[in-house]
Amino acid sequence: MLRTASPSIPIRATRRVIIARMSGARGRRIGIAALLVLLAVAPVLALAPAAPGAVRIAGVSLLWWYTAFAAPLAATSLAILLLVRESE
Numbered sequence: 367m368l369r370t371a372s373p374s375i376p377i378r379a380t381r382r383v384i385i386a387r388m389s390g391a392r393g394r395r396i397g398i399a400a401l402l403v404l405l406a407v408a409p410v411l412a413l414a415p416a417a418p419g420a421v422r423i424a425g426v427s428l429l430w431w432y433t434a435f436a437a438p439l440a441a442t443s444l445a446i447l448l449l450v451r452e453s454e
Contacts, residue, residue: 397448404437 411419411429419429 393448393451397444400444401441404441408433408437 408429411432419427419432421428423431
């Protein structure tokens with residue numbers, strides 16, 4: 367049996383990743399902040415000068431599109447993403 371010298375470069379048993387994983391608490395804080403921003407946009411659209419929420423898209427106001435479609439879709443997607451990421 368041949369014996370080899372010990373390697374000069376240490377080999378680590380742990381798996382290395384390029385992108386560091388985000389801690390669970392940090393991910394939750396970012397998720398909560400993003401959901402609060404989604405909630406804060408609706409009053410801004412309604413009360414901003416020049417009424418950007420009153421702009422019509424396909425005959426319906428932008429505020430309606432945001433509150434009935436865009437914000438719930440974004441919030442649901444964000445919640446699912448955070449839950450999947452946390453379970454890994």
